[in-house]
Amino acid sequence: MAEELEVGEPLILVSNRGPAQFTVGESGSIEMRRGAGGLVTALSGLTRQLPDECVWVCSAMTDTDIEVARQHEGKPIDLEDGDRWVRVRMVVSEAEAYQRFYSVIANPLLWFLQHDLWNLSRAPNITADIRAAFEDGYLAVNRHFAEVVAEEVERAGGSATVMLHDYHFYLVAPGVRERCPGAFLHHFVHIPWPQPDSWRILPADMRERLVRGLLANDVVAFHTEHDARNFLFTCRQLLDLPVDFDALTVTVDERTVAARWYPISLDVEGFEVLAGSPEVLAYEERLNNSRREFLILRVDRADLSKNILRGFMAFDRMLDLHPDLAGRVTFLALVQPSRGDVDEYADYAERIRRLVADINLKHGHTEWQPVALHFEDNYLQAVAAYRLYDALLVNPVFDGMNLVAKEGPLANRRGGVLILSEHAGAHHELGAFALTVHPFDIDQQADALYEALTMDPQRRQDLHRACVDVVRENDLTKWFRAQLGDISTLRSRS
Amino acid sequence: MAEELEVGEPLILVSNRGPAQFTVGESGSIEMRRGAGGLVTALSGLTRQLPDECVWVCSAMTDTDIEVARQHEGKPIDLEDGDRWVRVRMVVSEAEAYQRFYSVIANPLLWFLQHDLWNLSRAPNITADIRAAFEDGYLAVNRHFAEVVAEEVERAGGSATVMLHDYHFYLVAPGVRERCPGAFLHHFVHIPWPQPDSWRILPADMRERLVRGLLANDVVAFHTEHDARNFLFTCRQLLDLPVDFDALTVTVDERTVAARWYPISLDVEGFEVLAGSPEVLAYEERLNNSRREFLILRVDRADLSKNILRGFMAFDRMLDLHPDLAGRVTFLALVQPSRGDVDEYADYAERIRRLVADINLKHGHTEWQPVALHFEDNYLQAVAAYRLYDALLVNPVFDGMNLVAKEGPLANRRGGVLILSEHAGAHHELGAFALTVHPFDIDQQADALYEALTMDPQRRQDLHRACVDVVRENDLTKWFRAQLGDISTLRSRS
Numbered sequence: 001m002a003e004e005l006e007v008g009e010p011l012i013l014v015s016n017r018g019p020a021q022f023t024v025g026e027s028g029s030i031e032m033r034r035g036a037g038g039l040v041t042a043l044s045g046l047t048r049q050l051p052d053e054c055v056w057v058c059s060a061m062t063d064t065d066i067e068v069a070r071q072h073e074g075k076p077i078d079l080e081d082g083d084r085w086v087r088v089r090m091v092v093s094e095a096e097a098y099q100r101f102y103s104v105i106a107n108p109l110l111w112f113l114q115h116d117l118w119n120l121s122r123a124p125n126i127t128a129d130i131r132a133a134f135e136d137g138y139l140a141v142n143r144h145f146a147e148v149v150a151e152e153v154e155r156a157g158g159s160a161t162v163m164l165h166d167y168h169f170y171l172v173a174p175g176v177r178e179r180c181p182g183a184f185l186h187h188f189v190h191i192p193w194p195q196p197d198s199w200r201i202l203p204a205d206m207r208e209r210l211v212r213g214l215l216a217n218d219v220v221a222f223h224t225e226h227d228a229r230n231f232l233f234t235c236r237q238l239l240d241l242p243v244d245f246d247a248l249t250v251t252v253d254e255r256t257v258a259a260r261w262y263p264i265s266l267d268v269e270g271f272e273v274l275a276g277s278p279e280v281l282a283y284e285e286r287l288n289n290s291r292r293e294f295l296i297l298r299v300d301r302a303d304l305s306k307n308i309l310r311g312f313m314a315f316d317r318m319l320d321l322h323p324d325l326a327g328r329v330t331f332l333a334l335v336q337p338s339r340g341d342v343d344e345y346a347d348y349a350e351r352i353r354r355l356v357a358d359i360n361l362k363h364g365h366t367e368w369q370p371v372a373l374h375f376e377d378n379y380l381q382a383v384a385a386y387r388l389y390d391a392l393l394v395n396p397v398f399d400g401m402n403l404v405a406k407e408g409p410l411a412n413r414r415g416g417v418l419i420l421s422e423h424a425g426a427h428h429e430l431g432a433f434a435l436t437v438h439p440f441d442i443d444q445q446a447d448a449l450y451e452a453l454t455m456d457p458q459r460r461q462d463l464h465r466a467c468v469d470v471v472r473e474n475d476l477t478k479w480f481r482a483q484l485g486d487i488s489t490l491r492s493r494s
Numbered sequence: 495m496a497e498e499l500e501v502g503e504p505l506i507l508v509s510n511r512g513p514a515q516f517t518v519g520e521s522g523s524i525e526m527r528r529g530a531g532g533l534v535t536a537l538s539g540l541t542r543q544l545p546d547e548c549v550w551v552c553s554a555m556t557d558t559d560i561e562v563a564r565q566h567e568g569k570p571i572d573l574e575d576g577d578r579w580v581r582v583r584m585v586v587s588e589a590e591a592y593q594r595f596y597s598v599i600a601n602p603l604l605w606f607l608q609h610d611l612w613n614l615s616r617a618p619n620i621t622a623d624i625r626a627a628f629e630d631g632y633l634a635v636n637r638h639f640a641e642v643v644a645e646e647v648e649r650a651g652g653s654a655t656v657m658l659h660d661y662h663f664y665l666v667a668p669g670v671r672e673r674c675p676g677a678f679l680h681h682f683v684h685i686p687w688p689q690p691d692s693w694r695i696l697p698a699d700m701r702e703r704l705v706r707g708l709l710a711n712d713v714v715a716f717h718t719e720h721d722a723r724n725f726l727f728t729c730r731q732l733l734d735l736p737v738d739f740d741a742l743t744v745t746v747d748e749r750t751v752a753a754r755w756y757p758i759s760l761d762v763e764g765f766e767v768l769a770g771s772p773e774v775l776a777y778e779e780r781l782n783n784s785r786r787e788f789l790i791l792r793v794d795r796a797d798l799s800k801n802i803l804r805g806f807m808a809f810d811r812m813l814d815l816h817p818d819l820a821g822r823v824t825f826l827a828l829v830q831p832s833r834g835d836v837d838e839y840a841d842y843a844e845r846i847r848r849l850v851a852d853i854n855l856k857h858g859h860t861e862w863q864p865v866a867l868h869f870e871d872n873y874l875q876a877v878a879a880y881r882l883y884d885a886l887l888v889n890p891v892f893d894g895m896n897l898v899a900k901e902g903p904l905a906n907r908r909g910g911v912l913i914l915s916e917h918a919g920a921h922h923e924l925g926a927f928a929l930t931v932h933p934f935d936i937d938q939q940a941d942a943l944y945e946a947l948t949m950d951p952q953r954r955q956d957l958h959r960a961c962v963d964v965v966r967e968n969d970l971t972k973w974f975r976a977q978l979g980d981i982s983t984l985r986s987r988s
Binding site for chain 2: 116117119120121122124125126127128131194195196197198200201202203204230304305307309310313317344348351397422423438440441442443444
């Protein structure tokens with residue numbers, strides 16, 4: 001286990017999903033389980049290394065979360081997490097406000113905008129309902145979080161480092177700054193930051209308020225330099241603010257805000273323990289029993305940004321071009337259902353199912369189905385599949401980082417080849433050791449799949465080894481230490 | 495009539511549509527009619543002022559065009575156009591190459607990309623067919639045009655100014671430059687130039703070849719400063735070329751290429767003659783007989799970029815909010831059918847029809863249909879309608895310039911109010927004298943429609959007068975003269 005990280009002063013983490021969710025067990029007792037999602041997994045890996053005075057502020061998501069939060073009357077709760085404690089402050093939002101915050105503004109409006117997923121001739125339509133959701137949902141929940149965070153800063157003596165996470169909370173910082181001028185505010189955006197014209201999908205008042213909200217921080221952080229520069233460029237074009245592209249800063253209200261980038265990675269040690277766990281090995285054995293000569297794998301949330309359809313089109317094309325592969329390859333797609341209540345997502349899932357059926361009908365026979373599509377949420381099975389792939393397809397349309405591209409190589413035991421979209425944040429670190437694909441280019445992806453399966457064994461091993469080295473080197477502790485280092489430098493300057 | 499423009503040396507205009515199309519008349523004789531489209535109208539207005547040694551190179555579009563072109567064996571044809579002659583060189587492309595050039599690459603691929611219209615989770619799919627269309631269609635037609643243009647430069651003695659127009663011809667300049675180093679090459683892009691990340695929809699080799707093709711010119715021109723800067727930014731980000739954002743230049747292969755902007759406008763004199771013609775006045779009388787108290791007008795090609803659906807949604811919303819307008823207002827939509835062979839366009843037209851039917855059913859009654867939708871190509875009727883509107887809705891999602899926003903006020907006789915999208919190129923000139931709308935904001939557009947109909951008469955007249963003054967001041971001759979002036983300056987420098 002890594003040594004404890006030196007934070008220097010009280011730390012307040014803020015993310016929508018927290019490290020734990022509560023449910024009522026069969027016996028009627030309250031049970032806790034670890035929160036889901038890549039960001040929570042990453043931050044949970046961190047908290048094991050953080051000092052005890054760290055507090056994690058998050059949304060109460062379930063009815064039982066709300067009950068537990070109310071029992072503690074707005075104070076942090078100490079939760080046991082393995083051999084450590086983590087202090088959690090769960091924020092109870094009014095139900096309708098939360099729904100509008102989450103299901104109208106954060107997803108889909110901001111998610112779609114930042115991943116360039118809107119079909120602009122038809123959507124979005126900014127209506128009075130959207131504006132109401134922005135004011136009474138997004139802004140209201142953000143203000144409430146700002147109050148809670150300010151309380152925690154004050155509880156810590158008025159000086160603390162606040163680390164806000166992701167697109168749910170662009171409007172939290174202004175309220176915290178106003179109440180707690182001694183706090184250092186840091187916001188990490190985990191999804192792509194598009195160029196300024198993409199923000200013009202929102203009316204001027206909305207887009208300007210979002211950017212100004214972020215500018216109430218001392219640092220706005222991203223996974224890639226490209227995103228950080230796009231953010232500064234947005235400040236200049238949309239708000240007409242002075243930007244220094246060498247120092248990577250923007251000046252607003254006589255304050256200097258730094259844009260920074262830190263590519264997020266894995267808790268390597270924790271992940272490797274999991275990847276070698278009996279549960280994973282049991283899944284591995286089961287998957288291995290049904291494998292053919294070659295296994296192509298993809299692991300994704302069923303999100304429009306993940307480019308699942310074009311991946312199957314490329315596989316179809318590869319089978320057209322290389323009929324000798326018939327019966328010898330399986331494309332295993334582990335797809336976690338997502339946002340089924342949003343029309344676009346339900347439609348996308350249906351299109352995926354139909355395309356897979358078409359491909360299996362076209363190329364398969366009673367003894368062989370070329371695509372195995374699992375629409376389920378089973379992380380342990382995914383990690384088991386990582387161990388077995390010959391080719392891992394990670395071809396997102398646009399993606400802030402994509403941790404599948406890091407987990408896969410770290411777990412893989414076959415010198416499997418990573419096929420990686422040039423539009424994934426992870427491409428900056430891993431592109432040199434992967435087969436790079438352009439996410440819209442079907443034939444190029446088909447060629448990459450074939451190349452991965454037929455590559456010289458030594459080259460496969462070399463590429464795989466290089467990927468693993470990068471992931472091990474750039475682990476989560478390094479990611480976090482780099483942020484703390486910059487915070488310390490910036491604090492001492494001001 | 496304006497005096498003849500001083501060009502200084504032979505001029506070769508290049509655009510896909512030319513100033514005339516030929517058809518076989520009822521008697522079997524070959525008949526000529528003027529070409530359609532905003533660009534052709536504008537350039538035709540110009541040619542009346544150009545010296546005789548100007549040649550216009552364009553595509554032979556119809557079977558009769560091809561026949562006429564072949565009769566002239568690759569030489570220019572002198573056509574009578576009113577009181578002047580225009581020399582036209584029609585280029586005959588191989589039919590399949592032309593189809594791929596026009597219907598696969600230029601429209602939809604480049605048009606959709608540059609107007610941000612792709613629904614990226616589903617399209618485009620860059621396949622072997624698309625790549626073949628790029629090589630054997632777009633590039634082949636462009637190379638053929640380059641040869642024809644080079645012939646015309648040589649016929650003119652080796653020194654000429656070549657003015658290439660629009661997104662059909664990004665790959666013409668390299669071939670001309672190679673054969674004719676004495677030519678000055680100028681390319682005008684009439685549609686938006688998006689920011690660099692939008693170009694990442696195309697694989698690196700395709701996007702880089704397109705940009706490098708444009709960079710074989712001496713000047714790349716746009717309608718707005720924003721587009722010109724986006725172009726330079728694209729050169730820097732995608733090709734890593736040195737850019738000077740103060741001088742607005744980019745250096746490539748030891749040459750300096752200038753990005754410039756010149757907002758296109760109307761042939762004011764020609765347009766006013768047309769707007770007062772008996773044909774237009776006859777249409778005006780007919781339209782006026784059926785008008786209610788208020789007339790809202792839109793005039794557009796049925797293009798996905800024109801935002802026709804949201805305009806009707808806004809009208810629906812206005813009627814919801816202001817039931818007192820029932821029976822008193824008509825929304826006349828003159829929509830020119832377009833690209834019905836492209837699925838997205840056929841679907842868009844169908845959605846428009848259904849939405850209009852829904853609105854008429856919801857708000858209308860036997861004595862009053864709130865929306866009058868005309869799906870037809872009738873320019874004279876559109877000009878007649880310009881004379882009559884109280885509010886002209888021009889709300890494109892994204893638009894290079896939009897000449898409806900200029901024609902409308904110039905023809906209007908009622909102090910009508912212009913409602914103009916902040917994303918139309920015309921907004922830079924006319925935004926201050928229009929009601930600015932955000933194209934995605936339905937409620938704001940509804941409010942703007944109501945404000946336009948209920949505005950204080952003096953303010954209406956003042957705004958209208960200001961729009962007319964701008965359009966008159968910035969007329970087509972000024973647009974062209976500015977380009978010739980810059981060309982002369984840049985030529986003398988090199």
